[in-house]
Amino acid sequence: MIIIASYNNHLYIVNDKLMLDILIENALIVDGSGNPGYKADVGIENNKIKIFRYKNHSIKSKQKINAEGLILSPGFIDFHAHSGLRILDEPLHEPKIMQGITTELIGVDGNSYAPFKSKNDLNEFIELNSGLDGTIQQDVFWPTVDSYLNAFHKKTAVNIAYLVGNSVLRINTVGWNNKLAKKNDIENMQSILRESMEEGAFGLSTGLEYPPGNFADTSELIELSKQAYKLGGIYHTHVRYELGDKFLDPFREAIEIGNKSNVPVHITHLYQSSYSKGGAHKILNLVENSRESGLDITFDSYPYIYGSTRLIIMLPDWTKDGGTKTLKDILSSDEMREKLKKEVSPRALSWDQVWLTYFKLAKNHRYEGLSVAEISRSRNQNPIDTICDILLEEDLQTCYVALGSNGSTIPKFINHPLSMVGSDAVLLGDFPSPRTYGCFPTIISEYVREEKLMSLEFAIRKITSFPAQRLGIRDRGLIKENFKADITLFDLSKIKSKATKDNPKIYAEGIEYVIVNGKIAINKGQHTKSLNGYALKSNY
Numbered sequence: 001m002i003i004i005a006s007y008n009n010h011l012y013i014v015n016d017k018l019m020l021d022i023l024i025e026n027a028l029i030v031d032g033s034g035n036p037g038y039k040a041d042v043g044i045e046n047n048k049i050k051i052f053r054y055k056n057h058s059i060k061s062k063q064k065i066n067a068e069g070l071i072l073s074p075g076f077i078d079f080h081a082h083s084g085l086r087i088l089d090e091p092l093h094e095p096k097i098m099q100g101i102t103t104e105l106i107g108v109d110g111n112s113y114a115p116f117k118s119k120n121d122l123n124e125f126i127e128l129n130s131g132l133d134g135t136i137q138q139d140v141f142w143p144t145v146d147s148y149l150n151a152f153h154k155k156t157a158v159n160i161a162y163l164v165g166n167s168v169l170r171i172n173t174v175g176w177n178n179k180l181a182k183k184n185d186i187e188n189m190q191s192i193l194r195e196s197m198e199e200g201a202f203g204l205s206t207g208l209e210y211p212p213g214n215f216a217d218t219s220e221l222i223e224l225s226k227q228a229y230k231l232g233g234i235y236h237t238h239v240r241y242e243l244g245d246k247f248l249d250p251f252r253e254a255i256e257i258g259n260k261s262n263v264p265v266h267i268t269h270l271y272q273s274s275y276s277k278g279g280a281h282k283i284l285n286l287v288e289n290s291r292e293s294g295l296d297i298t299f300d301s302y303p304y305i306y307g308s309t310r311l312i313i314m315l316p317d318w319t320k321d322g323g324t325k326t327l328k329d330i331l332s333s334d335e336m337r338e339k340l341k342k343e344v345s346p347r348a349l350s351w352d353q354v355w356l357t358y359f360k361l362a363k364n365h366r367y368e369g370l371s372v373a374e375i376s377r378s379r380n381q382n383p384i385d386t387i388c389d390i391l392l393e394e395d396l397q398t399c400y401v402a403l404g405s406n407g408s409t410i411p412k413f414i415n416h417p418l419s420m421v422g423s424d425a426v427l428l429g430d431f432p433s434p435r436t437y438g439c440f441p442t443i444i445s446e447y448v449r450e451e452k453l454m455s456l457e458f459a460i461r462k463i464t465s466f467p468a469q470r471l472g473i474r475d476r477g478l479i480k481e482n483f484k485a486d487i488t489l490f491d492l493s494k495i496k497s498k499a500t501k502d503n504p505k506i507y508a509e510g511i512e513y514v515i516v517n518g519k520i521a522i523n524k525g526q527h528t529k530s531l532n533g534y535a536l537k538s539n540y
Contacts, residue, residue, distance in 0.1 A: 075102025
């Protein structure tokens with residue numbers, strides 16, 4: 001039976017046999033486009049969004065949500081996630097989905113886990129990067145991107161999108177050593193990248209402080225980016241911070257790669273360092289000028305002063321030239337330790353501001369959250385000896401948190417029209433950076449509600465449709481008819497991050513419902529244990 005309904009002098013045709021999976025009533029819809037919000041009901045049928053701008057009580061639904069007083073937005077998209085291993089062991093992924101995140105971009109910083117030709121190489125790379133991405137309890141091997149993506153599909157709480165890191169390309173061709181790629185090496189890397197993108201990867205990532213990927217020179221990265229461009233991908237880069245003037249030159253290299261390959265450039269976790277050689281406006285002017293000159297360039301930032309990564313980044317590249325065996329031999333050598341004491345300084349203002357986390361040995365749990373300086377004093381050691389001993393004891397798995405960005409300039413990056421949000425959240429230890437649990441609620445509570453630095457519509461666009469557009473995801477990121485049903489519902493008056501540096505593992509408040517591919521994952525603030533995340537593919 002067909003019913004003709006009238007509303008505001010318009011006629012609507014409604015099928016009275018329509019049975020929705022979910023009907024969300026009375027919400028204020030902020031649709032991700034940047035346009036002002038509006039009142040309507042939203043239905044979900046077979047993972048597709050239906051929008052009803054009129055009330056029709058003949059519409060039937062298996063489940064109804066009364067969203068009076070709530071904001072309904074697209075699910076949030078995290079443009080920099082270190083979940084590529086941990087989510088497979090902990091698929092409920094509470095730290096992220098409790099923030100309203102429904103999609104994450106993994107394979108960032110040049111560090112990814114497919115495709116590997118050798119299982120031994122994969123295991124060694126997992127160990128090398130374990131202080132950043134953790135380890136995995138399962139026995140795994142992913143010779144193709146397709147096999148890796150299959151490990152996530154409908155097995156995790158959130159969707160994932162994947163970038164191929166250039167470290168895996170180098171390991172499969174050049175190897176673990178610091179040497180220039182030959183012409184045939186580059187051709188082989190281009191071939192692997194092409195196959196990976198044909199299987200669903202969204203582009204190329206680099207972490208130009210992380211060996212062996214950072215052994216690549218600019219010309220090699222240009223050639224790889226040309227291949228990414230041909231297949232519609234992006235170049236997502238953690239820049240080479242020690243390059244040239246150590247201020248603007250790292251970003252100039254990224255811009256050069258984009259200009260010479262035509263690839264869209266995305267600079268990840270862009271901020272002004274707390275010990276920067278220049279101001280934030282110079283960094284942003286460089287990005288803006290490159291955009292005005294014709295380069296397709298964007299960036300992401302996070303609203304916290306604390307950075308976090310693997311502890312071995314403190315050590316110079318020569319210690320990792322050859323892989324984990326080389327590194328462990330150097331850490332064990334008294335002679336090499338003396339050399340390190342002359343070369344290594346804290347990536348912070350002092351060793352008192354480098355706090356360690358993620359200890360697997362019971363005897364080392366007492367060090368959780370303490371600084372290198374505090375641990376060294378308790379052990380009566382030089383900080384370098386402490387670092388070397390702990391890395392050997394912990395199989396390189398230790399992570400650290402430190403003061404990173406200049407807090408007074410963070411809003412300039414967050415508010416910028418070319419920026420989106422990447423949590424860069426490290427899911428390790430008892431004292432991760434508070435951004436791991438609070439990044440996205442902080443954007444809404446502090447930047448929108450409290451300080452009024454941006455409109456709600458602008459903020460939602462920044463964390464939904466803008467990143468979806470950047471990746472070329474055609475049916476997510478907007479509340480739009482027939483788009484996929486990734487939806488976050490939150491109370492604007494209550495949303496808040498509760499995570500702090502000293503108590504970081506606390507879930508945010510105010511996220512009432514999260515829906516992933518049409519299934520409710522968060523219901524009235526509680527995880528339903530739904531695992532309905534998809535492995536998104538660039539050609540899906």
